[in-house]
Amino acid sequence: MTEMAPRPLPLTRECPLAPPAEYARLRAEAPVSPLALPDGNVGWLVTRFEDVTAALVNPAVSAQRTFQTNVSSVTLTPEEWRASGFGTSFIGMDPPEHTRYRRMLTGQFTVRRMKALAPRIEQIVDEHLDAIVAAGPPADLVRDFAEPVPSLVICELLGMPYADSKQFQQHADVMQRLERSKEELLDAMTGMAAAIRTLVQDKRAHPDDGLISGLIQATPGDGVPLTDDELVAIGNLLMIAGYATTANMIAMGALALLTYRNQWETLRDHPETIERGVEEILRFLSVAPFGLPRTAKADTEIGGQRIRAGDPIVLSIESANRDPARFDSPDLMDVTRAPRRHVGFAYGAHQCLGQQLARMEMRIAFARLTRRLPDLRLAVPLEEVPMRSDMQIYGAHELPVTW
Template sequence: MSVASSPAQRSAEADRLPTNRPAGCPFDPPPELSRFRAEEPVRRLTYPDGHRGWLVSNHELSRTVLADTRFSSRMELRRTAVPRPGLTPLLGRPAAPGMFIAMDPPEHTRYRRLLTGQFTVRRMRLLEPRIEQIAEQHLDAMVQAGPPADLVAAYALPIPSLVICELLGVPYADRDVFQRDTATLLRLDATAEQVRAASESVGAFMADLVRHKRAEPADDLLSGLIATGELTDEELAGVSFLLLVAGHETTANMLALGAFALINHRDQGHADQLAALCGDPTAAEHAVEELLRYLTIIQFGTTRTALVDIHLGDQLIRAGETLTLALPSANRDPDKFADPDTLDLTRSAQGHLAFGHGVHQCLGQQLARIEMRIGYRALFRRFPELRLAVPAEEVPLRHDMNIYGVHRLPVTW
């Protein structure tokens, strides 16, 4: 005998975060988000733990929340908008030393100040020749091996992994360990034991590296942070952990998913836009910003928790209530971007929220932009006829990961 659910239960189920993308549209967010954005841009959201918080789905209000420090990023106040059993034991407790993205000012400010000096635009631009060299070397290897190739393993993952390793001073020979553990940390279905083991593995790896750099400093970011004398070994390991994970996972997924989108875009009759990307540096800059907006790979948004009662739009957000900002929806807001569901590499996508906004805006955004500009231009210059080696519907998508993208991208030329 079935038991009918109560009105409260039905309401809670209806208020879950939509996660199913439209069939045959791997680049579009769940369609319900468009309706929410138009009808109720701040609406109730039921979290997996039963908490009744809020979903924010338009651009203006998402940007407002990100800019307002009365909305907290602290780890002990965080919730996940989708079930993530591996993270549940970590919630409700303060962030570990160095994990500054899960802290508020002034703790966050202290770390951010030290790191901003390491991630200057000038320093990132000095990396361009090396990034170009890395891209060309991997393209040479693809040519030598011949088609088909998995663009993730052959190109999209190695480029940012090598760059962040060289920048931090991490031995690239150890990449299999941290890439495996990072993938575990981002899996939605990872168990608490798997997350704990992966975290401990990366943590121990970084702690050993910090000890080595203290004994034998080099010309790298980690040695530079050690030289300031302002961080403990535990803090240095935590900061390096964050930079290592963020420095390769997000850009790798943007490179692969972006290449998929560019192939699709060209095949829909926009070969001229792709050609411009390869030839004109300004066109490449526009294209990267548009891909960041259009794809927005932080697919389940980002969360904040109100520290005080605050009015947002037409709603009163009570202190202690959590908000999830649906960034893929915010970046498809027609009030901000004309014809937002169309990929237009010529548009100025200035103001997108793919890197966040406010004090927590992505620290490595300039490096990511450079890697993408170089990566896309080099790839399509070398392989102007690059195409999928399997039907588009057979490309395995990262529905099961916190960061969206493709698990593999089989291509030929």
């Protein structure tokens, strides 16, 4: 492979709905390229679909990381992280430790629980659409729909009081910002962790049908029940992943559908296409601009490039899902496209546990949105929509719409 100097992660977008153009060149010329990380480390950026999926199942590639992929105004020391009460996320663990947590959580994301949630998700979506219609145009689809719906759904899943949803949204927002003080970050983390700990203690005393109660009552394979600290770490992860990513995918999906009007009209006029439409939104768009961080735990090879043990690796989801070697006309949004496996939810042992819940929320949200507000349109030009380029999770800060 041609030697090249390490370059920073591509972040500059010519279009808010497209990945940085640099990814197309890298896929063609240097699919595994030297990466200059903002913390001074040098690693590897993986951009092709085949190489990304291979890395995600490569036993020599660890989910643990000791480097930073985003340019943030502040980072925490390990001591400060532990003091926050936030705990250690199992998504940064490898087997067998990761396997223990994943098996327990897989047992909670059951088909029965997802089916039981569907009527409540429909009710939450309908209530917010009722409020939007009653208030009349214009509306902010982020504030009025994309954020509150998944926030309330995750409360329903965990067995958390709905009154806490706004506070959790605020904590999650602070944690996602690239520019915040250490005090702001620690306040948000300790606030969320403390609230989750209170929830865990309440569910120990008053169990219900929620996921936290299910985890408390579950018996792991090793026979050792989860501690409060472990449950807090899981609860924190589910709040961030289950709320923030889904909220931004709903907002970005709506923005794309309203920008490419024929796609909105297809979903509106042919509701039977909703499942394919959601898969296309998940492929076409990404809320992960900083990729999936990994570390080589042994010497290995990815895409013909030798990687040494200890090297940082960043897997670009948004580049992989636009790879023409995998998808025909990948830069074209087509909600009738016959779906092929994408990596919107990663792949392998670390594939997103909540993917079926996210799919269900998006299907219900877009099916009802297109039916209830068939003439919905952007109230400002695409270039005037304020995007979340200042956040770890990409999306839109606001989505002004009218009808």
